[in-house]
Amino acid sequence: MDLQQILDDIATEVASLPDLGRVATYIPELADVDPGHFGLAIALPDGRVLTSGEADAPFSIQSVSKVFTLALALGRLGELLWHRVGREPSGHAFNSILQLEQEAGIPRNPFINAGAIVVTDAILEGRQPREVLGELLRFIRGATDDEDIRINDRVAASEQAHGHRNMALAQFMAAHGNLRNPVEMTCGTYFHQCAIEMSCRQLACAGRFLVGGPGMPRLIAPARVRRINALMMMCGHYDASGDFAFNVGLPAKSGVGGGILAIAPGRASIAVWSPGLNANGNSLRGTYAIKRLTEMTGWSVFG
Amino acid sequence: MDLQQILDDIATEVASLPDLGRVATYIPELADVDPGHFGLAIALPDGRVLTSGEADAPFSIQSVSKVFTLALALGRLGELLWHRVGREPSGHAFNSILQLEQEAGIPRNPFINAGAIVVTDAILEGRQPREVLGELLRFIRGATDDEDIRINDRVAASEQAHGHRNMALAQFMAAHGNLRNPVEMTCGTYFHQCAIEMSCRQLACAGRFLVGGPGMPRLIAPARVRRINALMMMCGHYDASGDFAFNVGLPAKSGVGGGILAIAPGRASIAVWSPGLNANGNSLRGTYAIKRLTEMTGWSVFG
Amino acid sequence: MDLQQILDDIATEVASLPDLGRVATYIPELADVDPGHFGLAIALPDGRVLTSGEADAPFSIQSVSKVFTLALALGRLGELLWHRVGREPSGHAFNSILQLEQEAGIPRNPFINAGAIVVTDAILEGRQPREVLGELLRFIRGATDDEDIRINDRVAASEQAHGHRNMALAQFMAAHGNLRNPVEMTCGTYFHQCAIEMSCRQLACAGRFLVGGPGMPRLIAPARVRRINALMMMCGHYDASGDFAFNVGLPAKSGVGGGILAIAPGRASIAVWSPGLNANGNSLRGTYAIKRLTEMTGWSVFG
Amino acid sequence: MDLQQILDDIATEVASLPDLGRVATYIPELADVDPGHFGLAIALPDGRVLTSGEADAPFSIQSVSKVFTLALALGRLGELLWHRVGREPSGHAFNSILQLEQEAGIPRNPFINAGAIVVTDAILEGRQPREVLGELLRFIRGATDDEDIRINDRVAASEQAHGHRNMALAQFMAAHGNLRNPVEMTCGTYFHQCAIEMSCRQLACAGRFLVGGPGMPRLIAPARVRRINALMMMCGHYDASGDFAFNVGLPAKSGVGGGILAIAPGRASIAVWSPGLNANGNSLRGTYAIKRLTEMTGWSVFG
Known part of the structure; x- marks a missing residue:
């Protein structure tokens, strides 16, 4: 299997797709990006990174970023985290508040916004945002083996200014x-973690600890790796997670910036980026690319 | 890996569990079963069936039974089926009607009751229930290679008598x-499919077509196998599907009779039965058994 | 105050309104009516009926018809009825099923469809539909002092044929x-009560028992009259009841055939009919007419 | 009708009730009040105030306080206010957020918390909270003819400290x-308006402008008086408004401090206070007192 050829073919296919999707518009920093990127x-077990x-x-x-804060929170609190956030698909939009009311303030899972805010609050635990964001960056830089990963302060400020819903x-x-921390402090930290910038190469490398098996860094226990992958499968694409599982068949987490991190257990960490989003708020071309990758490689976990 | 030893160890472990769970009580035929069974x-690719x-x-x-009717419906309608039923976890109970109202009568997925009723209605397509139930039994008997699989008419009648919610x-x-068919006809067919009786050995054999790979029967296209597995992962345990994925990590479908069919893609078809249910309405000891099986075998799809 | 002049002026005003509204379309018998009627x-305490x-x-x-069955049910069960149906506005559409799921099968009030079906079921109480419909017609005929009030069997049959939601x-x-009765029997009775036909003159006379005071027939206790009026005010126009109270200020019950019965306590029983409905499913011109009537007469209960 | 005797009898009856209800506990200033007050x-059209x-x-x-801010907002914005808040009973709890999500941030009515916050925001309109609170106090003092009405700053601060839900x-x-104003500013104003302190005598006098008719102050147009009364009837007791209409039959607004203002159009402005609340969060003994008052006087608007 010539993986480099597959990647090149996918890039060619993607370029010929009729649709670009639409960039997120709630902050200018995302709205101004060209959707066609x-x-x-x-990243493979043998150490190669193909692009x-x-x-x-x-x-x-x-x-x-919610994947990395979840890994940190599980490291800090262990299974106690699950007293404060659930592990089920929500069946609602990523920013829905409805279930919080019906379920006493306990978010359904750590990948919808409410759940991710609780996870960030759990990491804070009385510390200063700066300290926690430093820890998060160190974790990601360590996983990636690349010191050049930063928070875009302008994006963070914009998230804050438009953050009424969160x-x-x-x-x-x-x-x-x-x-457990002042609302402003938890939200401030959350807005900053969302503003981390990475390239596909960096993100693929950062995800290697979720691949498992020989050749991959072991930052957390294998049982915990499986569980994070399970959560990504069940909840990683909000209320389109079922569709992603149906069409792609890999645990993955999307972001409104157009990035997706997907894990083929034992085989590869995959990162894709294209800012144009589909109707569900997930990268249109990025989703297509990963779908084609699993079709060409047979990497779907479902056979 | 001595699989027979693993199965024996699991049976021993299960026997020492403090809890039995509680049998379903909505019909006497289920309520009267001993929860301790x-x-x-x-069923393995080499043809062996271990028990x-x-x-x-x-x-x-x-x-x-919803797994088998879904396979039949996809064979009849193909992807057109998805105009009438979705592919997302519902986030609600298996018999909830709430989302149907909010989503114009389109059920979220084929494994909640509403979705399964639509699937059955799609198979009926103007035919008589007897004909469709015959086709379903032939499909299951063929997949199992065992003619001795029947519908329990007393259970079917009881389902009907207590079927107001459905x-x-x-x-x-x-x-x-x-x-598309008279409500009584579609429901009657549905009540009968739920009343099919099988043993674990039979059910494990019946599930082999979802395992894929050499040594397993190919009754439907591999792409369709992957998709049914994806749906079982996302929706097979209703609003406890996330928990099952988190703890077990296999596509699976549970029934209120205490049975579970789980698929380890490329590796095995697994059937377990214990009538005592947990709070989510899934077999308590059955869930435990499959969880232990994946831990001992490393069969989780998540690494 | 020249009431006849007011009524004539209203008829003239209504005729010049630009909008007719749209007739209900779910059964042909309603869909085929001219919206412009x-x-x-x-009906006044002095015995006059102006038109x-x-x-x-x-x-x-x-x-x-729900007003009359409620009166009958309160006569039969008294306050025990409130164990089976609530007294609060629902905040949802007249045929919504959502709250039934969240509130254990107890409808919010007797004027949404679910509540009215319970009320009819309570009157049935093991009797035959024919007997109950006879009692209902006798009650209405007695209140109206007019034997010429009937059920339109063709409408009833059509309701039944299109009654899936109910x-x-x-x-x-x-x-x-x-x-407490077989579903088909309760629904059959309900479909027939909806098919009762009356004229405005008959309906205004039939509502006199809810006006109270001298000159009006006393069919039920005054305390019960007040309570039925309260329920009509709070719930008589479904999720547009607030709007009706805000604009009109009288207890009233609307029907999808374009009729409205309104009560000015101590003053008059008012019936209006115009088949064209507004966006909320209430008679567009009928609502306008009653609004103008209260403005011209000062009959609003709110001052 | 000897009204003073009726009032005295009610006080005697109330004193012998077995239940006190329970005081609100979300802030210490309310939790520490004796429920037995x-x-x-x-206040009557002839100028008398009986107690x-x-x-x-x-x-x-x-x-x-929501009644007074609504009167002010209608004076400022007129009917434009209804673009930002509805006029229907919500069918949900006073502090529910669920409908806001389903209805694009437009609260159902001005008397649930969300609606009252919008009303306060509408009055602010770029002004300073101090200025708006001054206007509100002037309005209430003017209506009451009593300068001795103040905001309890300790209560306001406590509302703020426990105001996460609002x-x-x-x-x-x-x-x-x-x-339209900064969230903190609108909420700050809202928390202060809730902390206004009045006696029953003052509140009854303050409500006279909603009674209408000769002898009562005319602060707003009669049509607007009717509409505020209609809103109080439909929504004044949150999701127990139906029950209050059913049992009492007067437009009224309750507060969690145990106060209720009720209006008998053309007849009286009624204020009652007893801090123990029933299960719906409305004054237990206060509700009883007004129920008895309408029974003894025949003041129900429903006949």
């Missing part, structure tokens, strides 16, 4: 006693 | 034009 | 044990 | 563009 990278397209261009990872989620959970 | 069977416990005792497969779902979908 | 009648427009044309009273509500309540 | 006052019990003891009016509502509406 496309990058793809896969096609703009694999070295940095983009805003947004909700993909602050509503946070205030609501605070009302139910499910936030 | 336990059977386990795995432990009461693997040859027949039980009511109930919602596990009839409410069906009437509601009929109001939205998402049933 | 208009009739108005008021304008087509006040003697019969129309399908539909949900206005049957879904009934089946759902049966599943919760909140129906 | 009871006061009652009625019984502790009618001159000040209490926290809390949500009763801030969630406000942030959510800000996300939908339905707040």
Whole structure:
């Protein structure tokens, strides 16, 4: 199987797709990006990183950051985390507040916004945002083996300025006693983690610890790797997770910046980026690219 | 890896569990079953079927039947089926009617009751229930290579007599034009498919067509196998599907009779039965058994 | 105050309104009616009945019948009825099933469809539909002092044939044990009560028992009259009840056939009919007419 | 009709009730109040104010303040206000956020918390909270003819400290563009209006402008008076408004401090206070007192 050829073919196919999708518009920093960018990278057990397209261009990872904060939170709290956030698909939009009301302020899973805010709150634990964001960056840089990963402060400020909906989620959970730090502090940290910038190459490398098996870094226990992968499969694409599982068949986490991190257990860490989103808010061309990759490689976990 | 030893060890472990769970009580035929039964069977690519416990005792497969009707419906309608039923986890209970109202009578997926009723309605397509049930039994008997698989008429009659909730779902979908046959006919067929009886050995054999790879029967296209597995992973345990993925990591479908069919792609078809249910309505000891099996074998699809 | 002049002026105003509204379309018998019909009648304590427009044309009273069955049910069960149906506005559409799921099969009030079906079920109480419909007609004929009030069998049959949604509500309540008679029997009775035909003159006379005070027939206790009026105010126009109270200020019950019965306590029973409905499913010109009537007469209960 | 005797009898009856209800506990200033207080006052068209019990003891009016801010907002914006808030009963709890999500940030009515926050935001309109609170106090003092009405700053600060849920509502509406001032400013104003303290005598006098007719102050147009009364009837007791209409039959607004303002159009403005609340969060003994008052006087608007 010539993986480099497959990646090149996918880039060619993607370029000929009629649709670009539409960039996220809620902050100018995302709205102003050209939807036609496309990058793809896969990190393999033998140490190779194969790429096609703009694999070295940095983009805003947004909700993909939730995978890394979840890994940190499980390291800090262990299974106690599950008293504060569930492990089920929500069946609702990523920013829905409805279930919080019906379920006493406990978000359905760590990958919808409410759940990710709780995870960030759990990591904070009385510390300063700066300290926690430093820890997060060290974790990602360590996983990636690349010191050049940063937070875009302009994006963070813009998230904050347009963050009413996330602050509503946070205030609501605070009302139910499910936030332990001041709402502004937890939200501020959350807005900054969403503003981390990485390239596809960096993101593919950062995801290697979720691949498992020989040749891959072991940053957390294998049982925990399996569980994070399970959560990515079940909840990684919000209320389009079923569709992604049906069409692609890999655990993956998308971000509104157009990035997706997907894991082929034992085989590869995959990162793709294309800023144009489909109707579900996931990268249109990125989803297509990973779908084609699993079809060509047979990497679907479902046979 | 001595699989027979693993199965025996699991049976021993299960016997020492403090909890039995509680049998379903909505019909007397299920309520009167001893919750302590336990059977386990795995069908392997080399043709072997390994078992432990009461693997040859027949039980009511109930919602596990939804896997077989889905396979039939995809064979008849192909991808057109997805105009009438979705592919996303519902986030609600298996018999919820709430989303049907909010989503114009289109059920979220084929494994909640509403979705399964639509699937059955799609197979009926103007035919008589007897004809369709015959086709279903032939499909299962063919997959199992065992002619001795039947419908328990007493259970079917009892389902019908206590079927107000399912009839409410069906009437509601009929109001939205998402049933094509008389409500009584579709529901009658559905109640009968739930009353099919199989043993663990039979059910494990019946599931082989979802394992894929050499040594396994190919009854439907590999792409369709992957998709059914994806749906089982995402929706097979209703609103506890996330928990099952998190703890077990295999596509699986449970039934209220205490049976579970799980698929380890490329490796094995697994059937377990224990009538005592947990709080989510899934077999308590059956879930435990499959969880232990994946831990001991490393068969989780998540690494 | 020259009431006849007011009624004539209203008829003239209504005739010049630009909008007719749209007739209900779910059954042909309603869909085929000319939306431009208009009739108005008021029954006064001094025994006079004033009219304008087509006040003697019969129309399908539909949900206005719920007022009469409620009166009968309170006579039979007294306050025990409130164990099976609530007294609060639902905040949802007249045929919504959502709250039934969240509230264990107990409808919010007797004027949404689910609640009215429970009320009819409560009157049935093991009797035959024919007997109960006879009792209902006798009650209405007695209140009206007019023997010429009948059920339109063709409308009833059509309601039945298109009654999937109401049957879904009934089946759902049966599943919760909140129906005591066979679903088909309760629904059949309900479909027939909706098919009663009356003219505005007849309906205004039939409502006199809810006006109270000297000159009006006393069919039920005054405390019960007040309570039925309160329920009409709070719930008589489904999820547009607030709007009706805001604009009109009288207890009233609307029907999808375009009829409205409104009560000015101590002053008048008012019936209006115009088949064209507004966006909320209430008579467009009928609502306008009653609004103008309260403005011209000062009959609003709110000052 | 000897009204003073009726008031005295009610006070005696109330004192012998077995239940006190339970005080609100979300802030210490309310939690520490003795639930057994009871006061009652009625202001009549002839200028008399009759009282019984502790009618001159000040209490926290809390949500009763929503009536006065609504009157102010209608004066400022007129009917334009209804673009930002509805006029229908919500069918949900006073602090529910669920419908806001389903209905694009437009609250159902001005008397649930979300709606009252919008009303306050509409009055602010770029002004400073101090200025708006001054205007509100002037309005209430003018209506009451009593300069001695103040805001309890300690209560206001406590509301703020425990105001996560209200801030969630406000942030959510800000996300939908339905707040025009900074969230903190609108919420700060809202928390202060809830902390206004009045006695029953003062509150009964303050409500006279809603009674209408000769002898009562005319602060707003009669049509607007009717509409505010209609809203109080439909929505004044949150999801127990139907029950209040059914049992009492007067437009009224309750507060969590145990106060209720009720209007008998053309007849009286009624204020009652007893801090123990029933299961719906409305004054237990206060509700009883007004129910008895309408029974003894025949003041129900429903006949």
